[in-house]
Amino acid sequence: MNPFGLLEHPLSYSCMQEVYCISRWDPARKYCLRIVMPHGSLLLQANDAYTRDQWYHSIIWRRNMIRYKNFLTKTVRKEVVLKELKNMVDFVMTTPLQDESVTRAPLQILTDLLSENKESEDWEEWAEMVTSAAAPLLAERCAAGDLCALLARLCRRRPRAAPLPALAPPVRRVLTRNVDFARAPNGRRLVRDYISALSAHNSGSSLVRRFVEVTHGNRATCPYPRAAPNLAAVALAALDDHYRDSATPHVCDESEEEVLCFADILEHMCEYEDWLVVVGAVLQPVPLCAGAMSCPRVAKRLGKLLNALAHDPRCAAHACVAPARAARLCPPSWLRAAAPSDPLLALPNEELCQIWGDMLGGLLNCCCKRKSFLQSMSKQLPDFVLVALTAHPAAIEALCLFLEWEVTTGEQTQLEIIATLQGTELGQKYYKDLCERQQNLQRLQSEGGPRRLALPVRATDADVAELLDAGALGNLECLSLAFTSVTSACAHHLIKLPSLRYLNLWATKFGDSGVQLIAEHLPKLQVLNLCETPVSDKGIEALSGLSNLRRLNLNSTKLSAEAFEVLRQRLPHLQEYDIRYTEAW
Structure with a gap:
């Protein structure tokens, strides 16, 4: 030293x-x-x-x-x-x-x-023994790309003999730890080949379901945010690779058995509430090729997936079936892919009508009950007609809104809608109610009545409906519902007031869907008070269509700074606004 x-x-x-x-x-x-x-x-x-x-x-x-x-x-x-x-x-x-x-x-x-x-003949047997011996190491350490490629090769070469328990931890780690899944081709290949190996066993379907269950975990929410999009990406890529160059028209064969497990993956993922939204986002717009959707066995599984999206009460889930431009042809939305008049999804017509109507109903019952949405779907009017003839209430309600809101033009089209409504007992009932509403609307919008009106604190949505049925309110310009118990449900009554210019909703439960509705149907509105209401950016952004708006109170709402900047740019004539106690303040 x-x-x-x-x-x-x-x-x-x-x-x-x-x-x-x-x-x-x-x-x-x-x-x-x-x-x-x-x-x-x-x-x-x-x-x-x-x-x-x-x-x-x-x-x-x-x-x-x-x-x-x-x-x-x-x-x-x-x-x-x-x-x-x-x-x-x-x-x-x-x-x-x-x-x-x-x-x-x-x-x-x-x-x-x-x-x-x-390349030796006994490599598979040797690789199986080595992998089994190294199982504790694979369970605790992240496998690199070269090792993932070798393990994927073992799954491909010996799917039934592959040591699946030893390979499960590295596969789940690939799914949960890769933030940029596109840069892990060997990892993606390992996940895909491992799922194929699972399905190759006699109890393959139960093994695949168990794999999805363990990957999600036993909590209500999966602790790994990247697991769902990565797993969905693997399933979609496998389906696309198999059906991309398939013959037209489709002919089922035995080779499909190897890929149906990936359609099962998507179906099983939708059993979990947190993953349903993720899968819906990945499937918007439709990422599958025409060959995959023309296979009846794949289409059956996709139908269950769409059914789960349609019946979920959350906007983030059911809105995935209809993008902003729902009627575009390429790439299509699910409302276009499952359209009964010209379906891309190979399902029986009865099932298509039921699924399409359920998807439409999910949208109408939440935040898409808007004139712009129906206008964007006007090119699919034949689908509305076909589904309405099966007595599906959502399609019948939509046709009534076509007439009530004057979405369609032309006497021939309106007569066709009326004839469709008259074709079923449920349609006749809806049309009768529509005619009564139209008569009441004419009476309501006739000249007369007060110019200003304020409801007491105990007023509810039912009180608003009863008030509008009482007599003419064609002159009503100022309406105050402040501190009452009204919700977004009363918006369907408020849009019937043609002269309304001042609307006070301070400290009510009026939410985003109601704001979106009045933003499209009350273009003369000049003053709007939404102070201390549960509205968020989703509803506030819809106010950009009120070109006559001069005063706006968003005090103590869920307004963000970004949404307010967008609103200011789209409403240059806005003179007064209150954004205190918001993120934009």
């Missing part, structure tokens, strides 16, 4: 015969480590016990890794290699070191073992 306490020449790990900590004769608390070599020994002193122990474990780790690498890659006898591999795994799992090399080095040795003699 030199005067500075440093070694003049490096020591090779192979010359170290023994390494141990000295504690017997250390009254001065000098933390020492002894390294025994062929021609003497070396004494290393550390500042504290922690540093000394780290030196000791690091040297032991390095010595063993060198020994295992040389032994495992040069030994011919397989039983000896497997025994030493198990010893290495046990050593790796018990070391107290926490370092990247502790993870990388043993996995690289495992990769080298699997890479040897890949």
Whole structure:
């Protein structure tokens, strides 16, 4: 050693015969480590016990890794290699070191073992034994790209004999830890081939369902935000690869059995509320090729998925079936793909009508009961007619709104809608109610009545409806519902007031869907008070269509700074606004 306490020449790990900590004769608390070599020994002193122990474990780790690498890659006898591999795994799992090399080095040795003699006839059997022996290591460490490729090869070559329990942890880790899944092609391949191997077993369907269940976890919400989009991407890619160049018209064959498990994956994912929204977002617009949707067996599973989206009460879920431009042809929305008049989805007509009507009903009963939505769907009027003739209430209600809101133009089209409504008993009932509403509307909008009106604090939506049925309110310009118990449901009554210019909804339960409705049907509105209401950016952004709006109160709402800037740009004539106690303040 030199005067500075440093070694003049490096020591090779192979010359170290023994390494141990000295504690017997250390009254001065000098933390020492002894390294025994062929021609003497070396004494290393550390500042504290922690540093000394780290030196000791690091040297032991390095010595063993060198020994295992040389032994495992040069030994011919397989039983000896497997025994030493198990010893290495046990050593790796018990070391107290926490370092990247502790993870990388043993996995690289495992990769080298699997890479040897890949073209030999018994490689699959050898890879299966090696993977089973290294199962504890794979369960605790992240597999790199080369190792993922080798494990995927094992799943492809021997799907029924692959050690599935040993491969499950690295597969789930690929799904949950990859933020940018597009940059992990070998990881994606491993997940895909592993799912195919699961489905190849006699109980394949239950194994695939169990895999989805374990990947999600037993909590109400999956703790891994990337698991759902990554798993959905794998399933969609597998379906697309199989059906992209399929013949037209579609003919079912045995090769489809290998890919139907990926359609099952999408169906099983929709059983979880948090994943349903993710799957719906991935499927918007329709990412599947025409060949996949023309397969009846795939279409049956997609129908269950669409049914789950349609009946979910959350906007983020059921709105996925109809993008902003719902009537576009390419890429289509699900309302277009499942359209009964010209379906891309290979389902019986009766099922198509039911699914299409359910999707429409989910949209109408939430936030899409708007004139602009129906106008965007006007080109699909034949689908409304076909579904309405099956007595589906959502399609019948939509046709009534076509007439009530004058969405369609032309006497012939209106007569066709009326004839469709008259074709079923439910349609006749809806049309009768529509005619009565139109008569009441004419009476309501006739000249007369007060110009200003304020309802008492105890007023509800039913009180608003009863008030509007009482007599003419064609002159009503100012309406105050402040501090009442009204909700967005009363918006369907408020839009019938043609002269309304001032509307006060302070401290009510009026939400986004109601704001969206009045924004489209009350263009003369000049003053709107939404102070202390539960409206958010979704409803506030709809106010940009009120070109006559001069005063707006958004005090204590869920307004964001970004939404307010957009609103200011679209309403240049806005003179007064109150945004206190919001994010935009």
